[in-house]
Amino acid sequence: MSLLEVDALDVHYGAIHALHKVSLAVEEGEIVTLIGSNGAGKSTTLRALSGMVQSSGGTIVYGGRSIVGLRSDEIVRLGLAHAPEGRGIFGSLTVRENLELGAFSRRDGKVRSDLERMFERFPILQERAQQSAGTLSGGEQQMLAVARALMARPKLLLLDEPSLGLAPKIVQKIFAIVAEINRDGVTILLVEQNAHLALSVAHRAYVLETGEVKMAGSASELAASDEVRKAYLGVG
């Protein structure tokens, strides 16, 4: 059974039908990416999975149980963390406080050692630990968003547009970290506008268009398909 199975998911924002019967699956250990243009419903899909928006139809089964209707804080506790669009950094709190909040629901005694591990992986965050998170650069904030989500010790990490607004060099770095996290055993569902980059790191991909899944397949298949190359990779 897949770690995450989404079937015929519908989301409405008022009168706007944002997702039409979206179905997808994520297997344990994979990096799966959702690509598509602005407004295709990528972020909405992640928001529905983490309980930030309520779905109006369909099922979401995570780890063998339905999580439709659960609150965000209940979903995190099941091991599904979400680094949201726009990073959602608490700017007036310090970097360390942001990280500690990522582990809010954990009751085990290993939060402190995990914090040390994050500081090893992201040395810049250790340097800035006592600074307000709002003073970090965009790239540093993105690292903080990822590190904070990892503090929940997730089995599945939802990552929304980690490349947004960042310089290419920093984007490379963040994607290297994404691959590294995945090798450590975290399953990742990645939303990305930069399809080229997303397909280079992912195992499988779904193409979303106006709230519907248009194509699905392995990352290499999709990267080679004419349609994807034309529409999303700027080739042809």
Next chain:
Amino acid sequence: MTEFLQFLLKGISVGSLYALLALGYTMVYGILQFINFAHSDVFMLGAFFSWRLATWFKLIDPSPLVATSLLLAAMALCALTGFLIELLAYRPLRRAPRLNVLITAIGVSLFLENSGQLVFGKDPRSYPQLLAEHTFSVGGVNVRSVEVIAVVTALALMVALHTLVYRTKIGRAMRAVSIDHKVAGLMGIPVSRVISFTFVVGSALAAAAGVLVGITYGQIKQPADSSWVLYGLKAFVAAVIGGIGSVPGAMLGGLLIGLCEQFVGGYISTQLRDAIIFALLIVVLLVKPSGLLGRRAIEKI
């Protein structure tokens, strides 16, 4: 000089009460972005709960133990009241427009005032003397020991609150919720429970202010008296001047309003006192709309 000192001390005394009340306004505003008009009624209830308990149990001998127990009892009762107000009146409106919540708050306020009259009567009450009264002289100014104790108690509560908000896990959660409910939820924070907790804490502080008013002045106005609301309004002004949503801002604002009130009343005019305070509010809002210690929006893309 003596006059100056007298206004200064009185200003600190009144100001620390405004500060305690202002904290409740600012915390609720910070977390839900609406003005809890019922807050001044919780303050009134704090005074009346303690008065009722004291008269029931015939606590007529002044003693620090009795005073402390009554303070804690009133804080607990008002904390419960605040919890129920949030649960029954505000929580069902979590997704409603803010104006609806604001109107509800006015409704809750009227409900509490009238229930207060029903339960505690429509007359002002003399408040039992809970603490032995001494007067001593500081630079030619007579200072009452109860006023000193009230100020010290208020300051201790503010230090406790500051520690709670800035040094504990639940405080971190409160600050996170005040920045973004949805993202706070993603952290695993039970947002509704944090909001309840905020009402509980704010109401307990309001209760403490109510008890301190009784102890300091020896009498309390009837439950629907406009002076309770005026107290609340000034505390709200204090919260805005300090920077609404900011905990240190509310404390600073409260003290400033207290001092300003005494100095303006003493040197300029008692009649114009409140007008000048509200004019001050307008000036602060014109010059620094986010208040003295208000949150500056730091955002980077």
